[in-house]
Amino acid sequence: MSLSINDAVSDNISEPMNTTAENTPKRRSVRKNHDAKHFPGFKAVTVLFFAFLYLPILVVIGYSFNENKIVSVWHGFSWKWYSSALQNDGLMSALQVSFTVAAVATFFATSIALAAALVLSRGKNVKHAPVSEAVVNLPLMLPEIVFAVAVLILFSQLEIRNGMLKLILAHTCFCIPFAFLPIRARLKGMNTNLEQAAQDLYAPPWTTFKLITLPLIMPGVLAGAMLSFVISLDDFITSNIISGGGATTLPVYIYSLVKQGVSPELNAISTLIMAISLLIATPFWFLSNRK
């Protein structure tokens, strides 16, 4: 982590007029003490905070390479838990279920969110737009356990027994706002000049959408799709309550392992799922920060 760049650098950035030749290091440190915007101890808290945030994750990753079967006693480096994890049938079928559900739910959620976002930011004379926006974001307002219980009762009343179908329906619903928000942000921040130019040149609405709007909002659509994919992949509460019917997702499978106690193979599995999530997260960050 690059937290160790010295304070003098940041001091200079916030006070550009403070760069005259007489600024010896000694003087600078005197100045820092007088800088009212500098609060002593804040940097230490920040360092502690990042340690708190990352140490537990690093512990899981580190101990996944521990050769010893007793998790907490270090015995030597080994890949063996990864190879035993990859030969684990339960894990592989959970992985397959999770990826299928996430892919299908992401497709539906992103399509639904894209349609709604286009109407809400480009439609003319949209009635009750704030209400519609609230409806699209409804899953964000409820605690997830409430949603999970609600769909559990719904599925049992409708006698839907297919585990895969239940998961896809529920995941599509709670992924919609996560797909919606990046697309909506992209549309809001976008200049409408090009779309207007296309319309002035008599492009029909569909052509304008296909050739101008869609390519321009694509980073937003991709960001929304990635976000909803990861949200679906990582979901535990809803998947756990409605699981059954022959479909166990990865987090539910991991939970069943945690209940049996900590094991080095569990550390390896956790590291694998973290790697998958982070592989998807990093491009998301660049996509959503691109102007």
Place this chain on the structure above:
Amino acid sequence: MSSVHKMKEGYLNILGLAPAYVVMLFMMVIPLGIIVYVSMMTSDPYGGFISEFSLDSFQQILFVTDWDDNLQLDLQYLNIIGRTLLLSLITAIICLCLAFPVAFYIARQSASRKALLLFLVMLPFWISMIVRVYAWVLILSDNGVLESVLSFLGLVDDMDSLLYNNGAMLVGMVYSYIPLMILPIYASIEKLDLRLVEAASDLYANRFNTLFRIVLPLCKPGIVAGIILVFVPCLGTVLEPMLLGGGKTMLMGNLIQNQFGVARNWSFGASLTLALLAIVMIFLMLQALRASRLKQQEQ
């Protein structure tokens, strides 16, 4: 615009929003209605419920029926609700104390370091909740990582398990939700005019006074938003009490989960869900009222 064109546009608007409305209606609104219905029915001991009107499930939150069919006050569920509120509040306060200095420090960095540090704050959010909570099981469990490190250093000999108590849940909850506190506070510090801080110091305010009388009041909107963002999800949290809390230290989230799992008492589970929903709604409404009052003051 011709009226035909206008009509076509209206259809397009409806067509675009219809799928979202349909999903939300069938997956959120109707199911919530069913929860209300189930909470007023009789529970079926074999799972599910029987369509027989009864308000026993609400009564069960507060009272227990003894052998003579008399109602007696029963505090066990009230205790769980109280513990949920208290732990969520303590979590929000700890998150605030930690997050404020971090947000302030990040806001004072150069643009590229700001982006990097914010990315690092958000990164754990992409990691599955179950893995993040499991990490604490690994650290705190009997013969776990913390114990072996401490005994290696010779600090402890044999220590009681650190898991399955309120403290372990608290650590897990702070760990899970603290990024939600940093982001809104960071946003409000970004908007803060730092010349005010300089002015305060020019007028001989010390750092303590500057912080508590200038910076904190000006960041109040971000702080309130952060507290709501941490406190409300904590109320319904499930994984931390399931894995880090024991059977004696339940929270509302896993109490509800149990009613639909091992306890097989759907009606009681539904009424507890409504209680949780009511508590969440009260806090969200208070926040909305506050926000609209602030808006009026500005105008």
